[in-house]
Structures are given as C-alpha cells and as structure tokens.
Amino acid sequence: MEPSPKPRLRATSYDVARLAGVSQSAVSRCFKPGASVSEKMRDKVMRAAKELHYQPNAIARGLITRRSNLVAVLVSSQMNFYYPEVLFQITDRFSKRGFRVLLFTINEEADVEDCLNQVWQYQADGVISASYLTIEQHKILEDRNIPVVMFNRYFDDYDTNSIWCDSVAATDVMIKHLTDFGHTQFGLLQGPEHSMVSAQRMKLVRHAIENHGGRIVAQARGTYRYESAAGATQSLMTNAAQPTAIIAANDMMAMGALDELRNVMGCSVPGDVSVVGYDGIGAARFASYELTTIRQPIGRMADAAVSMLVDRVEKPDLSHERRVLIGSFIQGTSTGPTPIQT
Amino acid sequence: MEPSPKPRLRATSYDVARLAGVSQSAVSRCFKPGASVSEKMRDKVMRAAKELHYQPNAIARGLITRRSNLVAVLVSSQMNFYYPEVLFQITDRFSKRGFRVLLFTINEEADVEDCLNQVWQYQADGVISASYLTIEQHKILEDRNIPVVMFNRYFDDYDTNSIWCDSVAATDVMIKHLTDFGHTQFGLLQGPEHSMVSAQRMKLVRHAIENHGGRIVAQARGTYRYESAAGATQSLMTNAAQPTAIIAANDMMAMGALDELRNVMGCSVPGDVSVVGYDGIGAARFASYELTTIRQPIGRMADAAVSMLVDRVEKPDLSHERRVLIGSFIQGTSTGPTPIQT
DNA sequence: GTGAAAGCGCTAACAA
DNA sequence: TTGTTAGCGCTTTCAC
Numbered sequence: 045m046e047p048s049p050k051p052r053l054r055a056t057s058y059d060v061a062r063l064a065g066v067s068q069s070a071v072s073r074c075f076k077p078g079a080s081v082s083e084k085m086r087d088k089v090m091r092a093a094k095e096l097h098y099q100p101n102a103i104a105r106g107l108i109t110r111r112s113n114l115v116a117v118l119v120s121s122q123m124n125f126y127y128p129e130v131l132f133q134i135t136d137r138f139s140k141r142g143f144r145v146l147l148f149t150i151n152e153e154a155d156v157e158d159c160l161n162q163v164w165q166y167q168a169d170g171v172i173s174a175s176y177l178t179i180e181q182h183k184i185l186e187d188r189n190i191p192v193v194m195f196n197r198y199f200d201d202y203d204t205n206s207i208w209c210d211s212v213a214a215t216d217v218m219i220k221h222l223t224d225f226g227h228t229q230f231g232l233l234q235g236p237e238h239s240m241v242s243a244q245r246m247k248l249v250r251h252a253i254e255n256h257g258g259r260i261v262a263q264a265r266g267t268y269r270y271e272s273a274a275g276a277t278q279s280l281m282t283n284a285a286q287p288t289a290i291i292a293a294n295d296m297m298a299m300g301a302l303d304e305l306r307n308v309m310g311c312s313v314p315g316d317v318s319v320v321g322y323d324g325i326g327a328a329r330f331a332s333y334e335l336t337t338i339r340q341p342i343g344r345m346a347d348a349a350v351s352m353l354v355d356r357v358e359k360p361d362l363s364h365e366r367r368v369l370i371g372s373f374i375q376g377t378s379t380g381p382t383p384i385q386t
Numbered sequence: 387m388e389p390s391p392k393p394r395l396r397a398t399s400y401d402v403a404r405l406a407g408v409s410q411s412a413v414s415r416c417f418k419p420g421a422s423v424s425e426k427m428r429d430k431v432m433r434a435a436k437e438l439h440y441q442p443n444a445i446a447r448g449l450i451t452r453r454s455n456l457v458a459v460l461v462s463s464q465m466n467f468y469y470p471e472v473l474f475q476i477t478d479r480f481s482k483r484g485f486r487v488l489l490f491t492i493n494e495e496a497d498v499e500d501c502l503n504q505v506w507q508y509q510a511d512g513v514i515s516a517s518y519l520t521i522e523q524h525k526i527l528e529d530r531n532i533p534v535v536m537f538n539r540y541f542d543d544y545d546t547n548s549i550w551c552d553s554v555a556a557t558d559v560m561i562k563h564l565t566d567f568g569h570t571q572f573g574l575l576q577g578p579e580h581s582m583v584s585a586q587r588m589k590l591v592r593h594a595i596e597n598h599g600g601r602i603v604a605q606a607r608g609t610y611r612y613e614s615a616a617g618a619t620q621s622l623m624t625n626a627a628q629p630t631a632i633i634a635a636n637d638m639m640a641m642g643a644l645d646e647l648r649n650v651m652g653c654s655v656p657g658d659v660s661v662v663g664y665d666g667i668g669a670a671r672f673a674s675y676e677l678t679t680i681r682q683p684i685g686r687m688a689d690a691a692v693s694m695l696v697d698r699v700e701k702p703d704l705s706h707e708r709r710v711l712i713g714s715f716i717q718g719t720s721t722g723p724t725p726i727q728t
Numbered sequence: 729g730t731g732a733a734a735g736c737g738c739t740a741a742c743a744a
Numbered sequence: 745t746t747g748t749t750a751g752c753g754c755t756t757t758c759a760c
Contacts, residue, residue, distance in 0.1 A: 054530070068738085102738095103509050103736095107446050107754085109752085112445060119474075121474050135489050135490075139491070147487045327612075332644075424730090
C-alpha cells in the first residue's frame with residue numbers, strides 16, 4: 045500500500061511555458077475556455093503543449109477552483125438488468141457535459157456510510173443516487189453543499205431533488221386492459237419490503253383494480269430478481285382463489301413468473317393466466333416473453349437527472365425540484381382473455 | 387459553465403490542528419496509516435476531526451503524492467448484458483482495495499481519444515479496458531506510465547497485461563457433446579467483424595468441428611445483440627444445406643436465434659435444431675432458454691483484473707502478464723439429438 | 729514524537 | 745493582452 049511515487053515525467057504548465065517562451069499563467073489561460081489570449085500566443089503555447097503532450101492536471105485545477113468536475117453515481121448492486129442501462133446513459137450524458145463519473149456500488153446498507161465519505165474526500169461536485177439513502181445520509185450531503193438527485197425515489201416527508209416516473213395513468217390503462225379481457229381475480233407479485241418503487245407501483249395497482257371492479261386474491265413477495273419469482277408464483281397460484289392475472293412489480297419477476305407458469309406449472313400464458321410487469325427492460329421484448337408492461341422512459345429520465353444535477357452544481361442555491369416523467373403502457377402477448385371458468 | 391465556487395465551509399487540516407491545539411502536520415500524520423503518533427495526540431486530533439467532520443481532501447493529497455487512487459474503467463456501451471455484471475464486480479473489488487472507479491463509456495471509436503485525455507488529466511493510477519483499444523492507444527497510456535489491463539482482449543503482436551478466458555477445452559467438449567448427439571452440419575453465428583472475442587471463439591469452434599468430423603455448412607454475422615440474431619438465423623437456415631446445430635458467438639445472439647427458430651420459424655429447439663452460446667450470462671439460465679453454453683468465470687476474472695492492475699500501480703516495473711482463466715461447459719436444454727433425416 | 733517550512737500544478741486576482 | 749504573485753489543502757523532509 046505504500047505510495048511509491050511514479051517518476052515525474054509529466055509535463056507541467058511551467059514546462060510548456062518555458063518551451064514556448066511565455067509565462068506560466070499564459071499557458072493556463074490558453075486552456076481556459078473563455079479566456080482572452082492573442083492568436084499568436086495561443087499558437088505558440090498550443091504547439092509547445094502538443095510537443096510535450098501537455099494536458100492540464102485536473103487534480104490541481106480542482107484544488108484551486110473547488111470544482112472537481114467529478115460526480116458520484118451510487119447504484120445498488122441489486123441490479124435487475126435495469127440499472128446498467130440507466131448507468132450507461134447517465135455516464136454518457138455527464139461526459140458530454142464535461143463531468144466525469146465516479147462509480148459507487150452499494151451492496152449493503154453499511155457501504156453507504158463509507159461511500160459518502162469517499163464522495164466527500166474526492167470533492168465530488170454532486171451525487172446521483174439510484175440506491176437506498178436515508179434522510180440523514182441525504183442531509184449529510186446537502187449540509188456539505190453537495191447537491192443530490194435521487195433517481196427513482198424520493199422522500200415523502202422531506203424535500204429533495206428527484207426524478208420519478210409516474211405510472212398512474214399507464215397503470216390504469218393496464219388494469220383496464222386486463223379487466224376488459226375479463227380478469228377479476230388478481231395476484232400481486234411485490235418487490236422487496238422496503239422498496240419504494242415496488243410500494244408505489246403496488247399502490248397504484250390496488251387502486252386501479254378497485255376502480256375497475258377487480259379483486260386481489262393473492263399476494264406474494266420477491267426480491268426483484270428473476271429467480272425469486274418462482275416461489276412467489278407457486279404461492280400465488282396455490283391460493284384458494286386462483287388469480288387469472290399476475291401483476292409483478294418489475295419485468296424481471298414477471299419473466300420469472302411467466303417461466304414458472306409455462307415451464308414448471310404447465311399453464312398457458314396468456315391462455316390460463318396473464319402476466320404483466322413494470323420497467324420495459326430490453327429483455328421484456330424478447331420473443332419468449334413479449335411482456336405486457338409499463339415502460340419507463342429511461343433515456344429521458346437519465347437526461348433529466350443529469351441536467352438537474354448539473355444545474356445545481358452550477359447554481360448551488362437552486363431550490364429542490366421533483367421532475368416527473370410519464371410511464372407508458374406497452375401491450376405484449378403475455379396478456380389475453382380470461383379462460384372460461386368451469 | 388462558469389466555475390461559481392462554493393462557499394468554503396469545508397474543514398481543513400489547519401482547522402483541525404487549531405481546534406486540537408497541535409500542528410497541521412500532526413493532523414496529517416494521524417490520517418496516514420503507518421505514521422508514528424502518540425496515543426494522546428491521535429486522540430486529540432481525532433476528536434477535533436470528528437467535531438469538524440474533517441476528512442482529508444483526496445484531491446490535495448493526490449496532488450502531492452502523485453497517486454490519485456483513481457482507476458479508469460473503460461467499457462464499450464455495446465453492452466450485451468454481460469459487461470454490467472463485470473463492471474459491478476470490478477468496481478466492488480477496487481473499492482475494497484482503496485481505489486475509486488472513474489467510469490468511461492465508449493460509444494464510437496472517436497470517444498477513445500477523448501477518454502484517454504481525461505484519464506491523463508485526472509491522473510488515473512491505472513486503466514482497465516473492456517473496450518476496443520488500438521495498440522497506439524495502449525502505447526500512449528503505457529508511455530505515460532499508466533498501467534493498463536485489458537479485459538477479454540489482448541494483442542497478438544504486442545505485449546500487454548490482460549485477462550483472458552480460455553475456452554479451448556470447453557469448446558471441444560461442447561462440440562463433442564453435439565457430435566455425440568449426431569450433429570454434423572453446423573451453422574456459425576459470428577459476432578462483429580473486428581471483435582477479437584468472436585474471432586477467437588469461432589476459431590476454436592472451427593477447429594473442434596473439424597476434429598470431431600463435423601462440417602460448417604453456413605455462416606452469418608450479428609452484432610452481439612439479441613435483435614441481430616433474427617436475420618442471421620434466417621440466413622443460416624435458408625442455406626442449401628441446413629445446419630442442425632447453431633453455434634453463436636455469445637449468449638445474447640444464441641437467445642435471439644433460439645427465439646427466431648421457435649417463435650418465428652416454427653422449429654423445435656432442440657428437436658429440430660440445437661443452439662449453443664458463449665458467456666454464461668444470467669439470462670441464459672432463464673427457463674425459456676436454458677442455454678447450453680460456455681461460462682466465463684467472471685467473478686474470478688474481475689478479481690484477476692483488479693489485482694493485476696493494483697499490483698502494477700504499486701510496483702510500476704512489474705512485467706506484463708497474461709492471466710488466463712478457464713471457461714466451463716454448461717449443459718442446458720437447448721441441445722439434443724439430431725432429428726432423423728428423411 | 730512533534731512542528732516549521734517547502735512545494736505538488738494549477739487558477740485568479742492584480743499590475744503592467 | 746500579458747506577467748507577477750499568492751495561495752488551494754495536503755504530504756514530507758528536516759530540525760528539534
């Protein structure tokens with residue numbers, strides 16, 4: 045773990061200045077976007093810089109400007125095939141805006157504390173969190189003037205910046221789609237207990253089911269992961285009153301449920317049971333699934349998250365904001381008419 | 387884009403020193419792992435540090451130690467459901483070793499240049515590249531004394547650090563598995579033209595097929611993505627001599643092929659055609675696919691990549707190394723006996 | 729074991 | 745437009 049410093053062979057602005065026969069600050073200016081430098085100067089400097097492979101040291105710059113141009117992105121490793129897409133989109137957009145992404149993966153609650161320390165130590169200009177964060181942890185960051193944008197989560201009783209996907213209307217359409225098919229008995233495949241996303245989705249589902257005269261006959265819980273759906277589906281289907289439609293809190297579990305029904309329990313989907321999910325992940329469109337689902341506009345969510353954070357890095361006293369995008373109903377072939385009851 | 391500096395409220399080592407009534411350098415020492423500090427001193431300092439929420443500024447530290455403890459991870463956004471898993475594993479392991487990950491996504495060739503500049507500007511201590519890199523680009527980094535580890539790629543004619551998965555034996559087992567089932571006519575679903583991974587895999591496949599008395603009757607190319615397999619599969623199956631087994635360069639395309647065969651062309655898999663892939667991604671185990679494939683030990687590959695890089699950051703003159711892990715044959719249900727020919 | 733002082737590479741007043 | 749100067753917050757000799 046000893047530092048063992050590397051040999052110094054990196055050119056500094058002094059080296060460039062010497063070679064170009066100008067002052068060091070002139071070099072600095074040439075690398076600052078809006079600075080006023082004469083054509084001749086810029087030319088001399090840039091030529092020398094090229095020769096020495098000089099690139100300004102972002103670390104030293106950050107020390108003095110108090111801007112690292114580093115943003116931290118927190119993702120829980122509880123990945124459900126969905127975060128990766130989001131992560132790449134976000135990274136890409138930050139890059140275009142001149143920010144670098146420091147990636148943090150959160151495995152357990154305990155990692156968060158450590159992660160926040162690192163964010164602080166590395167002078168991150170801002171944080172996007174797609175991971176679970178307590179209000180206290182959130183406060184720590186904002187107390188330190190580090191803007192935070194929560195991705196796909198917010199606090200009920202505490203003000204934050206957040207990006208959220210509203211699926212109220214789409215959920216209503218989805219449930220109506222099912223009741224129009226004759227479904228009245230619903231089974232809910234919920235996500236983890238403290239998942240805010242799952243809780244919200246299921247709340248909408250319950251409401252819409254009630255609205256359209258349906259009934260929830262069974263509920264079970266999974267972990268959001270594919271594998272977790274098998275047991276949960278068994279439990280739903282062995283209920284006294286069998287559901288004819290299963291609503292999963294995300295696509296991965298919907299896919300797991302679909303496979304369990306078709307391949308283990310010998311049911312036909314949608315012949316015997318209809319299955320729907322949430323997210324609109326790529327795999328949901330695979331021909332073996334063609335899931336009916338509610339798609340989150342993740343591209344636009346990523347855009348919104350990035351600009352919301354960048355805005356707040358640039359204007360620290362911008363007030364909190366919650367930007368809400370709208371999910372859309374996607375009809376697949378995992379849903380169909382109720383089987384005729386005997 | 388103006389810096390608009392944040393108000394200074396971050397405690398520095400001077401603040402801590404003042405509060406603790408000691409010198410600033412004493413504070414510094416208290417935060418350096420192996421330093422010699424008296425019990426009393428450490429206590430005073432730590433108490434003051436806690437009170438002020440002091441955490442050493444990693445940026446300033448990096449400036450003087452010439453070690454940023456930042457590593458760059460380059461991934462091509464051409465993600466095939468496989469990189470995300472790898473990325474998270476790598477990040478996690480770096481974190482445990484005291485390094486932070488700077489994430490770079492490469493969309494086009496052109497991004498690489500810019501990315502390398504950023505790596506240089508941010509003084510990254512090392513680079514892991516799971517993206518395409520030319521020898522010249524690789525050289526740029528090593529010339530600047532930045533160690534690089536290539537993930538799942540290497541150069542034939544140029545020495546590098548790399549992590550590679552050897553599937554020679556597993557490929558042989560896989561092809562034998564197929565010929566034992568009576569298959570003799572093979573179709574190859576290759577990856578992108580300049581993908582080294584695809585090229586290598588297909589080379590092994592060709593060799594093994596020859597070994598076991600099979601014959602390649604058709605070849606097509608995809609992009610590694612699920613969607614690309616449909617067209618390629620059509621082209622393979624409309625060949626004069628129809629293959630009875632399709633070997634895809636990765637699981638995603640194998641899944642696409644399988645779906646195209648089953649759901650569009652009305653073939654039975656493995657009744658009419660067998661399908662195999664490479665990678666061993668999570669989705670390959672889904673009940674709708676249960677792909678026969680060759681699994682890469684990505685956890686161990688991530689481990690190897692991280693320690694190889696960390697070693698070289700700590701001992702810059704360690705020689706190049708290629709660490710090769712072994713892929714393993716996974717039998718699924720996407721392969722079976724040849725149909726009886728009429 | 730502790731403190732004083734130098735300086736990492738840069739930006740940003742300020743003066744010229 | 746350009747050069748001079750003073751730090752940013754830290755680590756690290758070097759005395760004591």
